[in-house]
Amino acid sequence: MTASILEYAKIEHFPPWHLHGDAFILNYWISPTFIQQAQAFRLAPSSLGRVVQVLLIRYHDSPVGPYDELLIMDHPLFSKKRLSSIPKIYVSTETSVVHGQYLWGIPKELAQFEWQQHQQELVCTIQFQQQKMQIHLKKTRSTRSFYINSHHIPASMLQIRQAWQGKRYQFSPQFRGRISKLASVQWENTQAIFPDFSQARLLQSFYVPTFNLVFPPATIKDK
Template structure:
């Protein structure tokens, strides 16, 4: 880490970061045509299609305080020999934007988040540069939960690589928590700020009522 640069950017919370919160893991199969239409969001090209995840998160505790987050976690096919990446992400505080870019090369952009809760339904409205989209998610009524721990997942699937301002950032987050199933997801008015995942194939998705996440220091090198 270039500490002079960090001081210039007002970066004062260094990794590892320990975060806690709740969130949703939304799984989608993307066809080649969908990926082509989403190329403005830097989703990696694929002739076969593949699975990606959309994460909608409310961090209740982090080194820079509570904040909200919407991101795409892109998982290119192993045959392409590419690591996972975060090509598009919005967060609700400028502190998170600055730290995410400088420490992990994550292309965070600022947006405003507004939440509504109605029994099993969660509605999130995200506003960015004068445009507002919304996402409605319905949890199942079943209380059944499944424990998940990053130690149970192959290490290759946890590795994330980001390219940012001429540098490459490599890191592997660790997490643990409990999952319950999501029964329905609806996207509205995504416009130019996010892909319209209502046109992708929805796969079983999950709600995480509480999780613990560790973001380690990234290995930084020149591209």
């Protein structure tokens, strides 16, 4: 059996996927120097710099069960030739890795996630192979939240294009939920696991206490 046939045999849950959970949306302005220093993570080049998002997600319910996820959502808005992409992503379960790679061309890698919370502060430790990094997140004391819906966001930002094993995948997730402002974010010991976003400019970022997300089938074409 070929590798693709073996992968297909592991696929049990086909899209659309309906997922629920909570998340952190970390918005950063990255400079050309930052992009150059993080070139191992395949961020799209930019001579001006731009905004990217780091998403830290806890899926409480999905077709493949609960799992955790850390990813970069790269929005090269200054280039008309590129759509958004996910150049780096870790998840906490093998079944999420397999389904994400095969169904959407998302380059998921398996990592361990550990969460610690004390009042408004939360620490997520991510271990990949023999390396560990931490993200320290502090929520505001305010309970005020705002409704958000993907229909309110420009469609171009939601169109994701991935390249994986000789194929191109394109899809547009849809979501809705509530968001509240995040007070602070700190990165510790990113090593070679993830770009050091402590060297980027943190913009207003958010905690999402609850969301509903739909991942539709991808349009898949040969390169």
